[in-house]
Amino acid sequence: MLNPELRELYQQVILDHNKSPRNFKKLETANRTAEGYNPLCGDKIDIFLDVENGIVKDISFQGSGCAISKASASLMSTVVKGKTIEEAKKLFEKFHDLITGKLDEDERIEELGKLAVLAGVKEFPIRVKCASLAWHTMLSALKNDNKTVKTE
Amino acid sequence: MIVKQEPVEQELKSIYDVYRIREDFPILKIKVRNKPLCYLDNAATTQKPQQVLDTLNKYYTSMNSNIHRGVHYLSEAATDAYEKARVKVKNFINAKSEKEIIFTRGTTEGINLVSNSYGRKNIKEGDEIIISNMEHHSNIVPWQLLCNEKKAKLKIIPIDDNGEIIFDEFLKLISNKTKLISVVYVSNSLGTINPVKQIIEAAHKNNIPVLLDAAQSVNHLPVDVQKLDCDFLAFSGHKLYGPTGIGILYGKENILESMPPFMGGGDMISKVTFEETTFNELPFKFEAGTSNIAGAIGFGAAIDYVTSIGIDKIAVHEGALLDYATQRLKEVPGLAILGNAKHKSAVISFIFDNIHPHDIGTFLDYEGIAVRTGHHCTQPVMERYNIPATSRASFGLYNTLEEVDILVDALKKVIEVF
Numbered sequence: 001m002l003n004p005e006l007r008e009l010y011q012q013v014i015l016d017h018n019k020s021p022r023n024f025k026k027l028e029t030a031n032r033t034a035e036g037y038n039p040l041c042g043d044k045i046d047i048f049l050d051v052e053n054g055i056v057k058d059i060s061f062q063g064s065g066c067a068i069s070k071a072s073a074s075l076m077s078t079v080v081k082g083k084t085i086e087e088a089k090k091l092f093e094k095f096h097d098l099i100t101g102k103l104d105e106d107e108r109i110e111e112l113g114k115l116a117v118l119a120g121v122k123e124f125p126i127r128v129k130c131a132s133l134a135w136h137t138m139l140s141a142l143k144n145d146n147k148t149v150k151t152e
Numbered sequence: 153m154i155v156k157q158e159p160v161e162q163e164l165k166s167i168y169d170v171y172r173i174r175e176d177f178p179i180l181k182i183k184v185r186n187k188p189l190c191y192l193d194n195a196a197t198t199q200k201p202q203q204v205l206d207t208l209n210k211y212y213t214s215m216n217s218n219i220h221r222g223v224h225y226l227s228e229a230a231t232d233a234y235e236k237a238r239v240k241v242k243n244f245i246n247a248k249s250e251k252e253i254i255f256t257r258g259t260t261e262g263i264n265l266v267s268n269s270y271g272r273k274n275i276k277e278g279d280e281i282i283i284s285n286m287e288h289h290s291n292i293v294p295w296q297l298l299c300n301e302k303k304a305k306l307k308i309i310p311i312d313d314n315g316e317i318i319f320d321e322f323l324k325l326i327s328n329k330t331k332l333i334s335v336v337y338v339s340n341s342l343g344t345i346n347p348v349k350q351i352i353e354a355a356h357k358n359n360i361p362v363l364l365d366a367a368q369s370v371n372h373l374p375v376d377v378q379k380l381d382c383d384f385l386a387f388s389g390h391k392l393y394g395p396t397g398i399g400i401l402y403g404k405e406n407i408l409e410s411m412p413p414f415m416g417g418g419d420m421i422s423k424v425t426f427e428e429t430t431f432n433e434l435p436f437k438f439e440a441g442t443s444n445i446a447g448a449i450g451f452g453a454a455i456d457y458v459t460s461i462g463i464d465k466i467a468v469h470e471g472a473l474l475d476y477a478t479q480r481l482k483e484v485p486g487l488a489i490l491g492n493a494k495h496k497s498a499v500i501s502f503i504f505d506n507i508h509p510h511d512i513g514t515f516l517d518y519e520g521i522a523v524r525t526g527h528h529c530t531q532p533v534m535e536r537y538n539i540p541a542t543s544r545a546s547f548g549l550y551n552t553l554e555e556v557d558i559l560v561d562a563l564k565k566v567i568e569v570f
Contacts, residue, residue: 002569003185003518010511010569018570019506041510042527042540064540066508067570130510 008120009127010067017071022078027060036063036137036149038129043069047137054085061134068118068127073134075115085142091115092135098122099131160476161553167469168461174550176201176457187520190555195340195368195499195546196524197390200454204394207453211446219445220419220436234445237452238435241400244455245385246376251434252408254401255443259367260290262386262401263334265438266363267294269411270384271332277303279331284309284317284346285536286339289529291365295334309335311536315342315491322351326358333362337369341528341544342491343474343499345373352381361407367391371548372470372497374463377402389447393549394454398447401438408434415440458549466549470498473547477556484563490542498547501528507570509543515569516543519562 002010027048036045045063049056059080061073080088095115097103101122109116121131133149140149164170174180177199182189191199211233217226219234241253256262271294275281281295285308292306299306307330309322317335333355338345348364355362361383369375371392377385384407389398403411413420413431417440422430431437458466477500481487490501503509513525524544527534534540545559 006515006518009514015570040526041508042531042534043510044540064508066510068511070508124514127510127514 005120005123009124011117011120013114013117014067014071017074018067021061021070021074023060023081024062024074025060026062027058029058030060032141032144034137034141034149036133036140038065038069038133040129041066043130043133045069045073045134045137047073047134047141049138049141051085051142056080056083056085056088059138065133066127066130068121069130069133072118072131075118076134076138079113079115080138088142089139092139095135096132099128100125160472164469164472164553167465167472170469170550170552173461174552176203177550178202178205180550184520184522185518187518190519190521190558192545192547192551192555192559193522193524194371194548194551195391195528195544197396198371198393198548199550200393200395201457203457204450204453208395208446208450211449215449216446218442230445230449233449233452234443237448237455240452240455244459245370245400245402246378247402248378249405252377252402252405254403254408254435254438255448256386256399256401257397257444258388258390258399259365259386260294260399262384262399263291263363263365264294265401265414266334266384266386266403267298269414269438270361270407271295271298272301273410273412275299275302275304275331278329279304280307280325280327280329281305282307282309282322282325282330282333282335284322284335285311286315286317286342286344286346286530286533287334287336288340288365288367289531290367291334291336292532304331305329308532311342311344311533314493315339315344316493317344317346317351319347319350323354326354326360328358330355330358330360333360334365335362336365336367337375338366338372338497338499339491339530339533340368340499340546341501341530341533341542342493343496343501344491344493345369345495345497347495348382349380356381368497368499371458371466373467383407389451389454392451392454393457394451395444395447398444398451405434408438413437413440417441419443461549469549470547470551473551473553473556474498474500476553477545477547477559480556480560481563484560484567486567487563490537490539498551499544500546501542501544503539503542504567504570507566509541511570512543512563512566515566516559516562519558519565521559521562523559 030048032049043065050058099121219231363384366387370387385402390396420440509525
């Protein structure tokens with residue numbers, strides 16, 4: 001019954017991360033935090049990072065948002081843990097290319113691992129902001145500039 | 153389709169033949185994602201009937217010229233049509249004189265005109281302006297800007313869980329410091345029809361002028377500025393089946409006379425020298441520069457269209473849609489309606505515990521259904537109920553019971569996914 005594009009966007013993995021988001025809590029050991037906000041829909045997210053020697057030792061998030069933004073934040077938290085700051089930044093660049101439809105080589109999609117389930121977003125340009133809010137907020141936390149990140 | 157709507161349908165038919173009316177709106181025939189368009193975003197903007205489209209076309213093909221200054225044929229014709237549109241607006245809201253009808257870009261500009269002109273002249277340090285908790289951002293921000301500039305205070309009328317103004321609390325806010333009250337007539341996010349007549353009476357007892365944000369009311373119920381006795385009333389053409397970029401500010405003549413101009417430029421002057429400028433008379437004093445001439449004339453055609461059906465009949469039709477939709481939406485498991493005021497217009501905001509409005513919006517879009525999702529430019533309302541956003545279905549004169557069924561069926565499908 002479900003339209004193929006919709007099914008591609010709302011894959012089972014995404015629905016699962018929406019229902020039971022991973023690392024959805026306040027991180028007591030956090031030494032860097034940032035707040036993200038999407039004025040278009042009112043989505044809010046707080047990112048907590050524990051960074052040591054340039055490595056993301058731990059990450060968590062809290063907030064409210066649509067299934068895409070919540071699942072994206074949850075997936076991000078699982079893949080970024082253990083990465084260096086540089087690796088995390090590079091991963092976001094690739095991920096951003098994926099959701100804006102700029103990534104067409106299959107092998108590069110593979111580099112994204114489970115983040116690839118969000119590829120369906122490219123058919124919904126208005127939802128790119130939902131999928132990227134958590135990432136923008138995390139990058140701001142890494143910079144430690146304490147500014148509220150806005151998607152607009 | 154599981155429809156038990158025959159009695160309602162009969163009742164609706166006796167008001168007007170909605171399927172005949174729909175023929176006037178070309179856009180309602182298009183398909184969206186291979187489904188017939190089900191347009192339920194009328195609080196954002198309404199669709200335009202062929203009569204309005206034809207008027208715009210006729211203006212640009214046979215009348216286009218600048219108004220109020222040419223001596224040639226076209227300019228005369230355009231001026232005549234523009235001023236006739238003003239008379240139509242005057243009659244539509246029953247103003248006393250055309251001088252009280254100012255063409256603006258929309259409701260937002262009307263409110264900004266009052267805050268910049270009336271407000272900057274009359275609001276002083278320590279004064280207070282009263283608005284409500286359910287205002288659109290366009291009836292919050294202009295007053296905040298003014299209050300910041302003048303060191304005045306903004307006072308907020310609280311609302312209850314049903315989305316109604318708490319009237320006793322409103323009365324308590326009135327004091328000798330209160331210099332203006334600006335409230336929304338019909339809430340765009342909750343649908344509440346506010347008791348504006350009582351608000352105005354209470355304000356006038358204390359010699360406080362009242363501005364009504366009527367963006368969501370002129371299209372749903374008869375508005376008579378003399379009966380209401382409001383001092384200002386602002387609304388937009390595009391929510392009343394007219395073009396975008398045109399709106400109205402009504403103001404009582406004596407108040408408008410006392411106000412300085414809002415913007416300076418052509419058309420709003422009688423005489424200009426480098427030493428001094430004499431301003432034009434009302435309403436031209438407030439219409440600097442070339443107006444949206446086509447928009448005004450098109451808006452006149454929209455008023456003719458709405459009047460030919462009858463705003464009373466439209467109100468009854470939409471009331472029946474509201475009742476039917478409210479009852480049917482209650483069938484959807486997990487759905488809660490936000491805004492349950494006793495007096496409501498055909499706007500229904502709804503939320504689910506576990507499904508975000510944006511996801512709802514995307515799914516409904518694939519069923520050809522246009523609803524609005526988000527905070528509806530009323531973030532303080534969202535904060536009041538501690539939610540980030542809602543989905544909102546808002547009805548217009550051309551919506552049908554069948555479309556309510558389409559919405560309900562689609563929502564039932566969405567909840568199966570989540």
